Amino acid sequence: xxxxxxxxxxxxxxxxxxxxxxxxxxxxxxxxxxxxxxxxxxxxxxxxxxxxxxxxxxxxxxxxxxxxxxxxxxxxxxxxxxxxxxxxxxxxxxxxxxxxxxxxxxxxxxxxxxxxxxxxxxxxxxxxxxxxxxxxxxxxxxxxxxxxxxxxxxxxxxxxxxxxxxxxxxxxxxxxxxxxxxxxxxxxxxxxxxxxxxxxxxxxxxxxxxxxxxxxxxxxxxxxxxxxxxxxxxxxxxxxxxxxxxxxxxxxxxxxxxxxxxxxxxxxxxxxxxxxx
Amino acid sequence: xxxxxxxxxxxxxxxxxxxxxxxxxxxxxxxxxxxxxxxxxxxxxxxxxxxxxxxxxxxxxxxxxxxxxxxxxxxxxxxxxxxxxxxxxxxxxxxxxxxxxxxxxxxxxxxxxxxxxxxxxxxxxxxxxxxxxxxxxxxxxxxxxxxxxxxxxxxxxxxxxxxxxxxxxxxxxxxxxxxxxxxxxxxxxxxxxxxxxxxxxxxxxxxxxxxxxxxxxxxxxxxxxxxxxxxxxxxxxxxxxxxxxxxxxxxxxxxxxxxxxxxxxxxxxxxxxxxxxxxxxxxxxxxxxxxxxxxxxxxxxxxxxxxxxxxxxxxxxxxxxxxxxxxxxxxxxxxxxx
Numbered sequence: 001x002x003x004x005x006x007x008x009x010x011x012x013x014x015x016x017x018x019x020x021x022x023x024x025x026x027x028x029x030x031x032x033x034x035x036x037x038x039x040x041x042x043x044x045x046x047x048x049x050x051x052x053x054x055x056x057x058x059x060x061x062x063x064x065x066x067x068x069x070x071x072x073x074x075x076x077x078x079x080x081x082x083x084x085x086x087x088x089x090x091x092x093x094x095x096x097x098x099x100x101x102x103x104x105x106x107x108x109x110x111x112x113x114x115x116x117x118x119x120x121x122x123x124x125x126x127x128x129x130x131x132x133x134x135x136x137x138x139x140x141x142x143x144x145x146x147x148x149x150x151x152x153x154x155x156x157x158x159x160x161x162x163x164x165x166x167x168x169x170x171x172x173x174x175x176x177x178x179x180x181x182x183x184x185x186x187x188x189x190x191x192x193x194x195x196x197x198x199x200x201x202x203x204x205x206x207x208x209x210x211x212x213x214x215x216x217x218x219x220x221x222x223x224x225x226x227x228x229x230x231x232x233x234x235x236x237x238x239x240x241x242x243x244x245x246x247x248x249x250x251x252x253x254x255x256x257x258x259x260x261x262x263x264x265x266x267x268x269x270x271x272x273x274x275x276x277x
Numbered sequence: 278x279x280x281x282x283x284x285x286x287x288x289x290x291x292x293x294x295x296x297x298x299x300x301x302x303x304x305x306x307x308x309x310x311x312x313x314x315x316x317x318x319x320x321x322x323x324x325x326x327x328x329x330x331x332x333x334x335x336x337x338x339x340x341x342x343x344x345x346x347x348x349x350x351x352x353x354x355x356x357x358x359x360x361x362x363x364x365x366x367x368x369x370x371x372x373x374x375x376x377x378x379x380x381x382x383x384x385x386x387x388x389x390x391x392x393x394x395x396x397x398x399x400x401x402x403x404x405x406x407x408x409x410x411x412x413x414x415x416x417x418x419x420x421x422x423x424x425x426x427x428x429x430x431x432x433x434x435x436x437x438x439x440x441x442x443x444x445x446x447x448x449x450x451x452x453x454x455x456x457x458x459x460x461x462x463x464x465x466x467x468x469x470x471x472x473x474x475x476x477x478x479x480x481x482x483x484x485x486x487x488x489x490x491x492x493x494x495x496x497x498x499x500x501x502x503x504x505x506x507x508x509x510x511x512x513x514x515x516x517x518x519x520x521x522x523x524x525x526x527x528x529x530x531x532x533x534x535x536x537x538x539x540x541x542x543x544x545x546x547x548x549x550x551x552x553x554x555x556x557x558x559x560x561x562x563x564x565x566x567x568x569x570x571x572x573x574x575x576x577x578x579x580x581x582x583x584x585x586x587x588x589x590x591x592x593x594x595x596x597x598x599x600x601x602x603x604x605x606x607x608x609x610x611x612x613x614x615x
Contacts, residue, residue, distance in 0.1 A: 209536055
């Protein structure tokens with residue numbers, strides 16, 4: 001009996017240690033990946049690289065046009081995605097009840113899970129095929145479609161955290177429901193909605209697949225939103241699968257720039273919301 | 278000012294009733310009887326319906342673009358082995374095989390790992406460790422797909438080719454799964470990259486599910502003399518449907534993952550049992566060949582692949598949501614799925 005007890009205790013100790021090792025493995029993978037990016041990327045990073053456009057192999061060149069392109073794409077997608085996403089969130093939290101609300105919530109949730117490459121094919125079909133050319137606008141719309149469900153769900157959750165007494169107080173003062181929502185509930189949740197928006201921007205700035213056949217890519221600085229446009233992610237992909245060592249080095253440097261942006265946003269958001277969660 | 282507005286809207290609704298407008302319809306639009314509310318509700322509803330419209334439009338647009346291929350091949354598209362743009366003969370089987378196989382490898386590695394992480398963070402680690410470590414694990418999900426791909430090509434693949442795969446071949450070479458030449462680029466490398474990518478997603482959902490299991494279950498198990506691990510098993514059984522949901526959610530993500538897989542899986546449309554051989558997934562076929570596709574049939578075959586991927590991930594995600602919702606709602610916990 002005592003022996004059986006000892007086996008049980010040993011088993012428990014072994015399994016609980018194993019869960020710690022699992023966690024260590026995941027954190028270790030993160031550290032290895034990040035350290036490798038920093039180590040590889042820092043070597044090719046200089047001012048010229050950040051402002052120049054791509055050049056043929058052996059002539060240097062940089063990712064200036066890709067940085068500008070990525071920022072433009074983020075701007076376009078935010079212009080469409082943030083207002084629409086917030087509106088859907090307001091609908092889900094303040095208005096949509098019963099079956100229709102449930103259906104919209106389900107659709108928004110599954111929209112989050114649709115592979116981004118499929119979103120790319122869809123935008124290709126509705127924007128690139130009719131106009132017969134790739135464009136920054138199509139890329140921005142593809143990214144916006146990925147953004148909307150993320151913004152909608154975080155907005156909904158943030159609005160639901162606003163205490164009901166605030167709504168009731170405003171209603172009791174005679175304000176109509178729309179003024180309560182716009183003037184009281186949304187401002188009360190503003191910081192939460194903003195962090196949700198930032199996370200959506202961080203997520204979208206790392207997307208490559210939906211841009212491959214919407215924004216396509218370019219080796220020049222953008223002149224019009226109606227033309228193909230470069231982006232950091234597509235540039236990294238093209239350089240990574242090229243056969244040249246010089247371009248590989250540039251891919252690592254571009255990755256370091258991208259990761260600084262993405263992780264920077266994530267860490268800032270974490271810092272801002274530290275008290276809430 | 279508000280009173281004036283509402284007075285005005287009241288007289289408006291009285292007027293509308295006199296004019297014979299159905300007042301029940303009015304009330305459905307604006308239960309408060311305020312015109313501004315009606316406008317606001319309609320605007321928000323339209324935006325919400327726009328989302329539903331987008332999903333419907335996706336199905337229609339993909340189906341329309343895929344029509345030439347659907348007409349030409351019908352259901353045999355799903356069983357066809359050939360992928361020959363020159364002859365105009367297309368079949369999806371190698372891509373379906375590659376997609377399913379790489380995702381299953383990913384789940385085989387990731388599910389035990391994610392369970393371990395979630396158990397550690399919920400049941401064992403003290404608060405001051407669980408929070409920062411949980412954040413670090415979540416950061417894995419923030420790394421863009423293309424960055425995983427880059428790391429996969431230049432770090433993981435060479436490392437696996439040199440140190441890991443030869444050992445696997447020596448140990449398990451007698452099975453059909455570990456035969457053939459080792460290049461480092463292939464199905465197994467794709468599966469490993471996918472495993473790293475879905476681990477933060479699965480572990481985050483399992484964390485929520487475990488946290489939603491009532492504390493009384495743990496106390497009851499401990500009171501009956503269970504060891505820590507036996508208590509954890511009780512918690513796992515309680516959260517089983519939610520854990521299943523988390524795994525299926527991870528599957529949905531793995532099926533649709535594009536860039537990282539494209540960069541390490543080898544991109545050859547063949548069905549081979551060996552995990553060392555190059556393979557091809559639906560998503561990577563679209564990413565690789567879409568802009569180079571010449572001819573309408575070639576393009577529409579690729580779009581049909583996209584349509585298949587869309588429908589499969591839609592169903593898989595739907596199942597996952599229902600499973601996760603049921604657990605986190607029934608027990609009164611707050612679901613924060615993905």
